[in-house]
Amino acid sequence: MNIGHLTFDDYPVFLAPMEDVTDIGFRLLCKQFGADMVYTEFISSDALIRHISKTQSKLEVSDEERPVAVQIYGREVEAMVRAAQICEEAQPDVIDLNFGCPVKKVAGKGAGSGMLRTPDKLLEITAAVVKAVNVPVTVKTRLGWDADNQIIVDLAERLQDCGIAALTVHGRTRAQMYAGEADWTLIGAVKNNPRMHIPIIGNGDINSPERARQAFDRYGVDAVMVGRGSIGAPWIFQAMKHYLNTGELPEKQPFDYYLSVLKQQICQSVERLDERRGILHSRRHIAASPLFKGIPDFKPTRIAMLRAATKEELFGIMEQIYAK
Numbered sequence: 001m002n003i004g005h006l007t008f009d010d011y012p013v014f015l016a017p018m019e020d021v022t023d024i025g026f027r028l029l030c031k032q033f034g035a036d037m038v039y040t041e042f043i044s045s046d047a048l049i050r051h052i053s054k055t056q057s058k059l060e061v062s063d064e065e066r067p068v069a070v071q072i073y074g075r076e077v078e079a080m081v082r083a084a085q086i087c088e089e090a091q092p093d094v095i096d097l098n099f100g101c102p103v104k105k106v107a108g109k110g111a112g113s114g115m116l117r118t119p120d121k122l123l124e125i126t127a128a129v130v131k132a133v134n135v136p137v138t139v140k141t142r143l144g145w146d147a148d149n150q151i152i153v154d155l156a157e158r159l160q161d162c163g164i165a166a167l168t169v170h171g172r173t174r175a176q177m178y179a180g181e182a183d184w185t186l187i188g189a190v191k192n193n194p195r196m197h198i199p200i201i202g203n204g205d206i207n208s209p210e211r212a213r214q215a216f217d218r219y220g221v222d223a224v225m226v227g228r229g230s231i232g233a234p235w236i237f238q239a240m241k242h243y244l245n246t247g248e249l250p251e252k253q254p255f256d257y258y259l260s261v262l263k264q265q266i267c268q269s270v271e272r273l274d275e276r277r278g279i280l281h282s283r284r285h286i287a288a289s290p291l292f293k294g295i296p297d298f299k300p301t302r303i304a305m306l307r308a309a310t311k312e313e314l315f316g317i318m319e320q321i322y323a324k
């Protein structure tokens, strides 16, 4: 499977763009565990063209994480074109356009999934960005605005006509936000439309090796993208890749192995930000990690971990879990 000049193996597994999650440290970690492509969190086109320094820092990519996609969002053609040109200077492998974000502050203003209500504008932006840059441009979107407006099959054809190099479909409507189960039948309909020839990346609820396999076998997608399943569990990519390539689940590692991965991630965050912000930033991963699921009477320990203010305190609590 190819996206522009990039070539992937038979069962590519990508790390989804996630705000406040897919920073450079987490992306590198997921890459080490076998993610075939990683995405930055979405970046506001308006903030980029205003040279807001916090926004510009989100553009930082490293050679070790390649291939890496930088994702932008916005609702104006000119701003998106200019933002894409700024992104191009950071030399990502792919520029991805976000037409899927459901949160009110974005979609309510007509950006992200709000664009699904103005498909002509969405297509105008896409065509203009494709024309303006030399990097492959991809799109990530949802099935439609709501259950009565699931426009994705037709929209996918029109996006392809704009010259995009691949399309990611999250199998939910905007109205669904993140609730319920993703509907993969429409992702399959996009992929199996004989008019489509660009790669289709399926996204939504791929949180185990078995589900990844099913997505390829049942719906024929060219790649899968993993979001929430990777938070607090970057090793999921290794398990998925192993299963997809061999048909067998990898041997489970001891608890302290996985714990050391989380600790490594916390150290990276502390180093990159500072102790306070690094710990705060790591909390989402600790809270979501499957590593601590099912440990009896764990609630007080979980609360203590999420309250810890320093690395020393946090690691002290973690070491006690391991000692149990």
Ligand SMILES: Cc1cc2nc3c(=O)[nH]c(=O)nc-3n(C[C@H](O)[C@H](O)[C@H](O)COP(=O)(O)O)c2cc1C
Binding pocket: 016, 017, 018, 019, 020, 021, 040, 041, 042, 071, 098, 100, 101, 140, 170, 203, 204, 205, 206, 207, 225, 226, 227, 228, 229
């Ligand atoms: C915390 C969080 C932040 C997200 N931020 C973004 C984002 O910046 N850009 C984007 O396209 N999607 C974003 N998403 C959506 C994910 O990329 C993905 O489409 C969605 O979570 C469904 O995949 P999953 O079921 O594997 O999590 C975000 C999701 C979560 C949970």
